[in-house]
Amino acid sequence: MSSADAPSPSASTPDAVLDAILKKTRDKAxxxxxxxxxxxxxxAFSPALPVTTHTKGYLVLSAFCQRRRTELPKDDExxxxxxxxxxxxxxAAIADTDESEVLKGLTFLCALFDVDHPSATSIVLRDGxxxxxxxxxxxxxxxxxIHLAIAHLLGRAAGHKTxxxxxxxxxxxxLENKSRQTQDAGLRAAAAVAMVKLARGASADAVEAGAAADPPAMEDAELARMMKSLVLDSAESSSVADAVEALAFMSSTPSVKDMLSKDSAFLSRLFSLIPRRKGAAIESLGDATSSPLYGTVIIISNISVYRPRLSAEEAQMAKLKRMAKAAKTSSESSTQPDDDPLDxxxxxxxxxxxxxxxxxxEALTSAVRVSDSRAVHMLVGKAILSLVEDKSNRGxxxxxxxxxxxxxxxxxxVPAAKASDAGKTPQIDKEDFEPIQALAKLSITAAPVQVFGPNQGAIHDIIRPFxxxxxHPNSTLLQRFEAMMALTNLSSQSPEVADRIARADGLTNKVELLMLEDHALVRRAATELxxxxxxxxxxxxNKWGGEKxxxxxxxxxxxxxLCDIDDTPTRLAASGALASLTASPDACASLAELQRERHRILPILGQLIDPSVVARPEADEGVDDDDTxxxxxxxxxxxxxxVCVRNFFVGIQNKALQMEVASDANHAGLAHxxxxxxxxxxxxxxxxxxRPAAETLKWLLEHGVELTV
Known part of the structure; x- marks a missing residue:
């Protein structure tokens, strides 16, 4: 056999075998x-092998599980x-007496928990x-x-109820013994992660069952301090990763998040765990939800998140649920995190x-650059949404x-829309609106060029998400309000941007409905847009009256x-729109018809000028002015x-109608x-x-109205 026909030295390495399997996964059979x-x-998941091999192992295992679940959609199959x-x-490997075999079985089972935990659960719950x-x-x-692998496996198992x-x-x-020893920081961290998951899981299970949870083996504060010290002092990356994972679970507790936020050295070290450039760290598919990067973003999100803004109805429902839980459990176990003053x-x-x-x-923006994980990106969006709530942070x-x-x-x-998408509302979950809402908040208080830069295309791209x-039916009233405010700011950028906003599928129809919303701020935002x-x-x-x-x-x-409601900003917006529209004779003709039918147009426009002088129609019906x-x-x-009155008068073409309107204006007190x-x-x-006031008075004089100076 020639040297050219000889197999390469790397042909049988784990990476080469895994690469070959990955090629096979493309075959549907x-x-x-x-x-x-x-x-x-x-x-493939042995700690002796490099991270690149672990990554390929996760990809192969994930592809296999996904293929099986595609072929057999039901869990029981x-x-x-x-x-x-x-x-x-x-x-067989875990039951072996050879250390490398046991390690192989334990680390593989940990990986299976990451990729398909129901299947891993089925294995660990078998007899014996x-x-x-x-x-x-x-x-x-x-x-x-072996001890580290067992701690990791118990931690994975503790994370799921089954x-x-x-x-x-x-x-x-x-686990408690290993979490308290100080000789091995990595084992200590892994054991502590498992304990945290067990404590959190047991508490959730007890609440669900309406029972009191057993007291945890270690207090949150003690565990948090332990994990914080590992993040600060440990030089072993796996120990830091485990400590971060534990804190990711614990940082939902108000006292823990407050403690962590006060330690500037810890925050600096935590933020440094996120690489600043892509390729500086490799995230495997399975590790994406347990890596330091992911855990770090969870901690940031937990520390910064506000309590949910509840409507009156939602607040009442939450109160009823707390009362129901309190009736089932002791007062200690029924304490709600929402009641903590630290939150x-x-x-x-x-x-x-x-x-x-x-x-x-800097850490959050780097996380978006270096990670392709949707979970990471959504957490970054959630964290930024919390941080932009404080206007002083926005700059x-x-x-x-x-x-x-x-x-x-x-x-x-929200990928770029295709022609075939016209008229279709894409499926967007409630959580997906959080990054859009965060950008809307920034767009409300800053000029478009500060938010999107000089690239006009970036402004065009954001119109569809806003x-x-x-x-969208999954957005909240607050999100609709903020999106309209952001679009209002963008629409002043240029006529082209305004036209693109106007052509957004379904937008103007929805905004017209929101102009009639009971909530004053939502109604105002819709009118301003x-x-x-x-x-x-x-x-x-043209749609609003420029053309008949x-x-x-x-x-x-x-x-x-809307010019007649008790909200000055809404009146300003509505009258501003009318001032533009009355430049069209068609709009003036429609207003004249409304004045003839209802006799309300001139009194309302007059009240914009001087509400103390212009008589309201109710006064003509015997209502005392002092009561209005x-x-x-x-x-x-x-x-x-x-401007509205001047444009209205000048825009009426019919002579007879002009005289009628002049008489109505005089009766309403407009001349005065x-x-x-x-x-x-x-x-x-x-x-x-x-100038417009003088021109209006001249028009009234020409149409028979006597002025009292």
Missing amino acids: WLSFAPDELSTLLS AIPAICRAVEMPVV FTEVIVDAFDFFPKSRR SRALVSTDHKAW DDEHVKTRGERLVKGGVM KILQAGGAKALQTIIQEI SLMVI VCNLVAGSEEVF NSSSKSKLQVLVA EELQTDPGLVHRGV ALVAVVKSCAQDTSSPLL
């Missing part, structure tokens, strides 16, 4: 492993099929498996590698300030690239009605009112109000009010 392939896969392929060699683990304690009393039964009293005693808004705000000061944004978040990181996350959630947050779109988009201008159409009259009536609530006014309303406006401009001849 692939369903099983050859004996040598299975042997290599079982060994898929789980046995997966177990049949691996159970016998795994159990608990005793096999106890035997391993006895056979290898001084093997650090497999917690594996962890016996003997196991718990062993009130002021404490959360302070913790967020500490995080931002400590450099959290620092923008400076650190927070907006760019959010845009990257949002592109994964629009979806307005129209319409005002900007009327001014910036010809399409919206079947719905323009009713839309104008809505705007006039007088609307407030301001210079912006006066200016808009004068306009004279007062002109007098107020005597000391300021450059006032923008002077």
Whole structure:
């Protein structure tokens, strides 16, 4: 055989075998492993092998489990099929007396828990498996590698309700002993992670069953301090990873998150665990949810998160649930985390300030760059949403690239629309709106160029996500409000942007409905968006009355009605839209028809100018003026009112209708109000009010109205 035909030295290495299996997974008919392939896969997670081999092992194992679950969608079929392929060699390896074989079985089972925990649970709950683990304690009393693998396996099992039964009293005693020893920091951390998961799981199980949970072996504060010291002092990466994982579980407790946030040295060390460039660290598929990066982002998110904003109905339901739990359990076990004063808004705000000061944004933006994990990205979005709640943080978040990181996350959630997507509402979960909401908050309080940079394409790309947050049934009323505010800010950027917003599927129809919303802030935001779109988009201008159409009259009536509510910002927006629309003769004709039908248009427009002078229609029906609530006014309303009235009068083409409107205006007291406006401009001849007010008075004079100076 020639040297060219000889196999390469690396042909039988674990990496080469795993690469060959990965190629096979592309074949739709692939369903099983050859004996040598299975042997290599079982060994792939050994701590002696490099991380690259672990990664390939996770990919192969995940592909196999996914293939089986695709072929057999039901658990009672898929789980046995997966177990049949691996159970016998795994159990045999763990029951062996050779250390390397036992280690192979334990580490593979840990990996299976990461990839498909129901199948791993099925294996560990088989008769006699608990005793096999106890035997391993006895056979290898001084093997650090075996003890570490057992601690990791017990930790994986403790994380799931169905497999917690594996962890016996003997196991718990062993874990507590290993968590208190100080000779081996890595084993200490792994044992502590398992204890934390057991304690959290047992507490959740007890609440679900309506029983009191057993007291934990170690207090949260003691465990947290132990894990914090490991993060600060341990030089072993696996120990740090385990400590971070434990803190990721524990940092949902208010006292722990407050303690962690106060330690600037710990925060600095924690943030440094996130690589600053892609390729600096390799995350395997299975390790994505237990790596230091993932755990670090969980801790950040937990420290910064606010209590959920509940509606009145949701708050009442939560209260009823607490009362029901209190009736079943003792007062100690029924205490709710939501009641902890350390989790009130002021404490959360302070913790967020500490995080931002400590450099959290550099860590979060790096996490988005270096990780492709959706779970990581969604947690980053959640954390930034909490941090931007405090307006004083927003400038620092923008400076650190927070907006760019959010845009990257949002592109994964809401990919670019295709022509075939027109009219379809994509499936978006409630949690998916958190990064969109965070970017909306930034877009409300900063200029578009500060948020999106000089690239106009970035602004165009964000219109669809913001629009979806307005129209999607899974978004909250607060999210719709903030999305409309953000779109209002963007719409002032250019007519092109306003046109793109106007053309967003379903947006303008939804905004029209929200203009009638009972909530004053939501109604205001919708009206302000319409005002900007009327001014910036010809399409919206024509739809709202710029051209005569079947719905323009009713839309104008809505705007006039919104000029008459007790909310100055909404009145400013509605009257601003009318000021633009009355430049069209068609809009003026529709308003004239409404005035003839309801006699409300001129009184309402007049009240924008001077509510104390213009009579309201109710006074004509015998209602005492002293009993009517007088609307407030301001210079912006006066200016808009004068422009609206001037445009309205000039825009009426029919002579007979002109005389009728002039008479109505005189009856409503408009002439007196306009004279007062002109007098107020005597000391300021450059006032923008002077010319339209004078032109309006001239029109009234020409149509038979006598002025009283």
